[in-house]
Amino acid sequence: MSSLALNPAPLPLWVRAVHAASRALGVFSAGMIALSVGVICHMVFVRAVLNQSSIWQTEFVTFCLIGATFLGAPYILLTRGHVNVDVVPLMAAPGLRRVLYIVGMLISLVFCAIFFKAAVPWWHEAWTSGSTTPSIWRVALWIPYLAVPVGMGLLCLQLLADLWLVITRRNHPFGLPPDERL
Amino acid sequence: MSPLAIGLLIFVVTIALLATGMPIAFALGMTALGFMIVFDGWNAIHFVPETVFAGLDDFTLVSLPMFIIMGAAVASSRAGSDLYEALARWLHRVPGSLVISNIGACALFSALTGSSPATCAAIGKMGIPEMRKRGYDADLATGAIAAGGTLGILIPPSITMILYGIASETSIGRLFLAGVIPGLLLTGLFMAWALFLSWKRGTKLVDADRIYSMKEKLELLPKLLPFIVVIVGVIYALYGGIATPSEAAGVGAMLCLVMVIVIYRVWTPTALWHIMRDGLRESGMLMLIIGASILFGYMMSSLLVTQSVAEAIAEMQVNKWVVLGAINAMLLVAGMFLPPAAIILMTTPILMPVILAFGFDPIWFGVILTINMELGLITPPVGLNLFVINGITPDIKLPTILKGSLPFMGCMVLAIVILCIFPELATWLPQTLMG
Amino acid sequence: AVAQTITLKASHQFPGGKGDVRDEMVQMIAREVAAANVGLEIKVFPGSSLVKPKEQWKAMLTGQIDMTSFPLDYAAGFHPQFGATLMPGLVKGHDHAKRINASPFMADIKKIIEDGGVKVLADAWLAGAFGGKDKCIKVPADAAGLKVRSAGSTFAEMWAGAGASIVSIPSNEVYNALQQGVAQGTDTSSGSFVSFRLYEQIKCLTAPGDNALWFMYEPVLIGKKSWDKLNAAQQKALMDASKKAEDYFARESKGLDDKLVDAFKKAGVQVVELSDAEVQMWRDVAAKTSYKNFADKVPGGKELIEKALAVK
Numbered sequence A: 001m002s003s004l005a006l007n008p009a010p011l012p013l014w015v016r017a018v019h020a021a022s023r024a025l026g027v028f029s030a031g032m033i034a035l036s037v038g039v040i041c042h043m044v045f046v047r048a049v050l051n052q053s054s055i056w057q058t059e060f061v062t063f064c065l066i067g068a069t070f071l072g073a074p075y076i077l078l079t080r081g082h083v084n085v086d087v088v089p090l091m092a093a094p095g096l097r098r099v100l101y102i103v104g105m106l107i108s109l110v111f112c113a114i115f116f117k118a119a120v121p122w123w124h125e126a127w128t129s130g131s132t133t134p135s136i137w138r139v140a141l142w143i144p145y146l147a148v149p150v151g152m153g154l155l156c157l158q159l160l161a162d163l164w165l166v167i168t169r170r171n172h173p174f175g176l177p178p179d180e181r182l
Numbered sequence B: 001m002s003p004l005a006i007g008l009l010i011f012v013v014t015i016a017l018l019a020t021g022m023p024i025a026f027a028l029g030m031t032a033l034g035f036m037i038v039f040d041g042w043n044a045i046h047f048v049p050e051t052v053f054a055g056l057d058d059f060t061l062v063s064l065p066m067f068i069i070m071g072a073a074v075a076s077s078r079a080g081s082d083l084y085e086a087l088a089r090w091l092h093r094v095p096g097s098l099v100i101s102n103i104g105a106c107a108l109f110s111a112l113t114g115s116s117p118a119t120c121a122a123i124g125k126m127g128i129p130e131m132r133k134r135g136y137d138a139d140l141a142t143g144a145i146a147a148g149g150t151l152g153i154l155i156p157p158s159i160t161m162i163l164y165g166i167a168s169e170t171s172i173g174r175l176f177l178a179g180v181i182p183g184l185l186l187t188g189l190f191m192a193w194a195l196f197l198s199w200k201r202g203t204k205l206v207d208a209d210r211i212y213s214m215k216e217k218l219e220l221l222p223k224l225l226p227f228i229v230v231i232v233g234v235i236y237a238l239y240g241g242i243a244t245p246s247e248a249a250g251v252g253a254m255l256c257l258v259m260v261i262v263i264y265r266v267w268t269p270t271a272l273w274h275i276m277r278d279g280l281r282e283s284g285m286l287m288l289i290i291g292a293s294i295l296f297g298y299m300m301s302s303l304l305v306t307q308s309v310a311e312a313i314a315e316m317q318v319n320k321w322v323v324l325g326a327i328n329a330m331l332l333v334a335g336m337f338l339p340p341a342a343i344i345l346m347t348t349p350i351l352m353p354v355i356l357a358f359g360f361d362p363i364w365f366g367v368i369l370t371i372n373m374e375l376g377l378i379t380p381p382v383g384l385n386l387f388v389i390n391g392i393t394p395d396i397k398l399p400t401i402l403k404g405s406l407p408f409m410g411c412m413v414l415a416i417v418i419l420c421i422f423p424e425l426a427t428w429l430p431q432t433l434m435g
Numbered sequence C: 001a002v003a004q005t006i007t008l009k010a011s012h013q014f015p016g017g018k019g020d021v022r023d024e025m026v027q028m029i030a031r032e033v034a035a036a037n038v039g040l041e042i043k044v045f046p047g048s049s050l051v052k053p054k055e056q057w058k059a060m061l062t063g064q065i066d067m068t069s070f071p072l073d074y075a076a077g078f079h080p081q082f083g084a085t086l087m088p089g090l091v092k093g094h095d096h097a098k099r100i101n102a103s104p105f106m107a108d109i110k111k112i113i114e115d116g117g118v119k120v121l122a123d124a125w126l127a128g129a130f131g132g133k134d135k136c137i138k139v140p141a142d143a144a145g146l147k148v149r150s151a152g153s154t155f156a157e158m159w160a161g162a163g164a165s166i167v168s169i170p171s172n173e174v175y176n177a178l179q180q181g182v183a184q185g186t187d188t189s190s191g192s193f194v195s196f197r198l199y200e201q202i203k204c205l206t207a208p209g210d211n212a213l214w215f216m217y218e219p220v221l222i223g224k225k226s227w228d229k230l231n232a233a234q235q236k237a238l239m240d241a242s243k244k245a246e247d248y249f250a251r252e253s254k255g256l257d258d259k260l261v262d263a264f265k266k267a268g269v270q271v272v273e274l275s276d277a278e279v280q281m282w283r284d285v286a287a288k289t290s291y292k293n294f295a296d297k298v299p300g301g302k303e304l305i306e307k308a309l310a311v312k
């Protein structure tokens, strides 16, 4: 069957660039989570052992985690880490499965694109107004906010790349070989 | 359009989007966004970043990646197999000893992670091949690990309970304590079934006459020590006045990392990257679903659906146990298709007022809900633990795993019934220790 | 003829329909406006069921919600001057709060609110208290070496100035933090002390009494854009309703402190009040920390503090 064979042509530059960017931000996000582990332990130590104030740590760690969520999302998409309900695709014939995949990816793309479109002015507003958190630490909000437009923007590109790879038959839809059926 | 009619439409659209096989986070997000745009106008898109960011801006959520990293770190080492091997040497003469040891190891490992797939993978990777090598049937071996793995979210720490605690505004520390006795009860029920089945089938063990000397029994015990140290360390941090649950999670993650680096020599950059990568993938995936559910919840509340559904249920003049049964049936159906995080975040805002109106204890209900979510982890078509086991043992077909899991599902239903008759099993420990 | 009915969304963080005075204030406005029959409906979303507490200011500006009742200090990240509305020792009691409302200090604050695109419908000041897990907190020396969780950053600065170490934990974890000893002292509003059941965890309460140190401005607000959508009759009905709610709150607010003292005494908690001299000791600490930081960092901060202190 022709749909069994994948197109062996090399990946174009733009797809490789998107993949590289997703991986780079993935490593960065994993680093932020690792840093958070250290900062939490630092906070507990400072408070319980040194009996000093802990002021910046909770906010720092919370923002690191939000940053890792948005900046890491493209990498998680690249490595098929975003869980889905694949009952119907598994039951579907190869042709229908392709259609389901393309429709689902287009809907995902619409969501991420609208999110991105709303996030840019939202970030810019925080940047120009100079607003901060109301805590003692007073972090400028544009810094944690930046993760949202950047992450969502790259997520759009990663969705496009995934979609393009299936349309040009370089990847199977959902990464499922056609003979894998329910 | 009445709020209830809108609610029905939302339900249909969500199912339709999920059915395409698109990521759950985007399906929930797009449903929320679509209804916001249709009913509140295009301008509503500008509420999206603020709503999602503000929802995730919660220090309590930090415990999710921390408890996930605890599990990822330990799962990357030989620690899981050490656990069940030590138990197996002591239980050697008991029928079904190896299955029972594996279930015990799952329960112990559950105290180190908040996630069920992690428990499944860590114990199953060594446990299933070993059980089959020694003559256990494939269905019992895989079913026991699939079910034992679900203990990860009942025995504290638990990601499911953290999410429920946040969504229902109940104390996470109390929820954790409430899960301890039901967790042990369920472990006991699982073991009892394994014992019964092995006895009934008269499973011939390959090395049944092999006798472990006292020295062999004792020599593996020091290997359990690091586990005990980490578990006691986290409990001490949690209930000894050192840290809040979120902070204790961070301490636990650090202790686990130190343990696998120092004791299990997992220290190469690649190995450490794999731990952090697994942690990022699971927690990032969860957090994105949480972000989308926050948007979903906002949309439901804004269109008055949440309030109307809760009122409609509360106004029905029915017996409270009928309501509880209906809620459990609904959760069970949802659990067949959706992972626990998505179910809890979407249903808790609607269920909480109902639970309170009918006079149920929210902590107790959190335990019932968690056991129900455990069931969903091993029911087809979408069962995270089934997929994990299938990944470990590609030669065993899914129906065999399912056949083995079915009696364990029965144990879970039995546990829910027992908890309805004796709610003290859940409420006594938090009441006693926390007042 | 009345055109299409306008529906306003009002959001707040307090429990709905359970007798919370702040919830009742908003519900009262909604009821009165509906009774006025001017084609205006207010839909109340209690318990942060729509927007998280600290996002309500921004949500009002973007039109996500129309009205809110919330601690103005939450918006100090947008207008740092709002920090003066949760500042140690500026408001001394409920009667003093009424004089503060009519003072140049509040005129300045309200100008900033208006320039920020929001209008005040009803004023409300809530008193608060200190709670000690193991001992009474009466003078600054009692706070030395104590781990304290504070409701706002200006109070945190005063605590730190008295030698306490500041613990930052979310409000829903305060109960557990006190129980576990992660925090040994806390300050928050009278209402929160009761609703979070802190009487189960603290040994001694420093009640507001006649010499209060802790007061917070928690007005009912409406976004300018939403206000401008209303016709003259609707605006008048809303203002009349708000006046009633404000008077209702003024009557009830003193009662909140009595309820606080009753609840804590009933639970066997020791209840103390500050003397003139003790309050002055705290104000001296605040002058060197909270007031000074505010004057140094916030534009016009020095003048705001001076104007507030000038209200007799």
Ligand code: NA
Binding pocket: B109, B110, B111, B112, B113, B114, B115, B151, B152, B153, B154, B155, B156, B157, B158
């Ligand atoms: Na667990």
Ligand code: NA
Binding pocket: B335, B336, B337, B338, B375, B376, B377, B378, B379, B380, B381, B382, B383, B384
């Ligand atoms: Na399932």
